[in-house]
Amino acid sequence: MTRIHLNAFDMACAGHQSAGLWRHPEDQGHRYRELGHWLELAKLLDQGGFDALFLADVLGVYDVYGGSRDAAVADAAQFPVNDPTMAISAMASVTERLGFGVTISTTYEQPYALARRLTTLDHLTDGRVAWNIVTSYLDSAARNLGLDSQIPHDERYDIAEEYVEVCYKLWEGSWEDDAVVRDVERGVYTDPAKVHDIGHKGKYFSVPGPFLCEPSPQRTPVLFQAGASKRGLKFAASHAEAVFVSGPSPKVVRKSVDALRAAVAEQGRDPRSVKVFTMLTPVVAETSEEAQAKLRSYQELVSVPGAFALFGGWTGVDLSELALDEPLTYADSNANRSALASFTTADRAWTPRELAEFIGLGGRGPVFAGSPGEVADELERWVEEADVDGFNLAYVTTPGTFADFARWVVPELRRRGRVPEAPEGPTLRERLGFPGPRLAPPHPGASYRR
Ligand SMILES: Cc1cc2nc3c(=O)[nH]c(=O)nc-3n(C[C@H](O)[C@H](O)[C@H](O)COP(=O)(O)O)c2cc1C
Structure with a gap:
């Protein structure tokens, strides 16, 4: 029976x-501080059969809807938002096996510094860290990080490639596995011959020296990516x-x-x-009835302006400019193109009225x-029809x-052989x-290993 992987999807904010x-x-979202x-959350997930806690992040406020940030601010729509990495080592200390995807x-940070932060986390969690590689989508982030507006969409990915x-x-090429010798008699902690300068000089980055950290259990953290343009x-x-993908239906x-x-196969990877x-x-x-009643009680609390504020940030589309029953159209934006495509070209064009109902929850x-x-049946249906391996x-x-x-649900999935008793x-x-703790060929990262 195919395994179903489970991540809890969260963010260091009060309203995700x-x-x-x-x-x-x-x-209790307000307790994010x-x-x-x-x-408490990490312990619950660790004991509850989740593979990882997956933390989203943005570096700006959602200010596309109505040309203002007010809706996002009033509704706590991913604002205020703290740094997602800070709590991870503490969470690792109270859990056995839970992973942490961050x-x-x-787009806004040098790779030399980021690589050190992630390696530090990989050491402190004993190899339980994943990096969700994103290129960002908010102009408000760009403006506050020294740019007039965002770097064009495709160039952000060119930067990410070199990054x-x-x-x-x-991670893979600077240090040899046995570089740290801690030889007290010779007075050598690390063998200088086994630490190598990386000598990187590219279009966007210049990093001549060696990595600051010794190899961590996974060396390269598990690499997630989100963005499907x-x-x-x-x-x-x-x-x-x-x-990490998202869309309203398995189709x-x-x-x-x-x-x-298909694209992965073209790269020579399975x-x-x-x-x-x-x-x-x-x-x-x-019971089904109780779940439906719960859903109705949740729906009463949805904030449509808050939902539209989020949608504006994701897609770059200001729904305040559309009539409620006017179908959306797709145009290449500088934001998250796949988010807009999933409500326009991928299946059918949604209207603001339909979106208000759909995106308000989840x-x-x-x-x-x-x-x-x-719920277990529905997850199995998605695995079958959308060909996914798991859920955020x-x-x-x-x-x-x-x-x-x-x-x-987890006990039910265990009964069906979808979630193992022990991770x-x-x-x-x-x-x-994956077969081992480290990147394996033909992944391109593995080719840098010494
Ligand atoms: C499901 C999903 C989740 C995403 N989560 C984030 C996120 O938390 N923070 C972020 O800056 N970008 C996030 N992104 C967007 C990526 O940053 C992406 O690089 C950028 O928006 C371009 O996406 P595109 O290739 O679909 O146009 C997410 C994208 C998807 C599809």
Whole structure:
């Protein structure tokens, strides 16, 4: 029976994908500032059968809707938002096997510094870190990070290509495995002959020296990628070990997955070796009726302006300029092209009225409400019809959605042989089904190894 991988999808903010639900009395998203909140969540996920906690991130405010940031600010739509990396080592200290996927953009930070941060986390978590490689989509981020507006969409990916090349050289090529000798008698901690300058001089980056860190358990963290435009797919086909996609139906997601697997094969890699995760928000209760009642109570709390603020940031489209029943059209934007395509060209053109209902809960992915058996059936249907390997499960309330899922659905998935009783490991790479802790050929990163 094919394994189903499960990530909890979250962000270091009070309102992630379900705009307005911070008003729910059980929602604890506002505790995102407390370390205790993250430690409790990590323990719940670790014991509850999740493979990883996957953390999104943005470096700007959502200010496309109505030409203003007010809706996003008032509704806590991914604002305020803290740095996603800080709590990870603390979470690792209270968990055994949970992985941590962290989103960091290649657009606003030098690879030399980022590679060190991720390696530090890989050491402190004993090899349980993944990097979700993104290129960003908000003009507001660009403006506050020293640019007039965003670097053009496809060039951001050109930068990302060179960025990961630098990282591979640092992670895989700079240090030999046995460089650290700690030879007290000779007075040698690290053998200088086994640490190498990477000598990188490219179009965007110059890194002549050696990596600052000694090799960590995975060396290169597990590489996730999110972004499914034509250019995004090309990047993923070369570099991603796992890809995060989203779309409203299996039919829409299947198109991206087929295109991705074909592109991976063209790169000489096994198309099944890339794990695809799609976004879904589960609403589960003991019975179908209870789950539907719960869903209705959630729907009453949705903030449409908050949802439209998120949509504006993702796609660059200001829904305030459209009539409620006017279908959206696709135009190449500088934002997240695949997000817009999934509501226009991929299947059918959605209207703002339909979007208000759909994205209010769970963002760009579907919401499914049902009993444990019905939710498990739905996940199996997605695996079959969309050809995905797992899910980034978004929440309506946190930690409520994750606790319900761990309590009701994971045991059902275990009964069906979809989730193992004990996780594989010990590293995240092995837990996700790869043969060893480190990148393996023909992944291009492995070719930099000494
Ligand atoms: C499912 C999904 C999740 C994403 N999550 C993030 C994120 O958390 N932060 C971010 O800056 N970009 C995120 N992105 C967007 C990527 O940064 C992407 O590089 C950029 O928007 C271009 O996407 P495109 O190739 O689909 O046009 C996400 C994209 C997808 C499809």
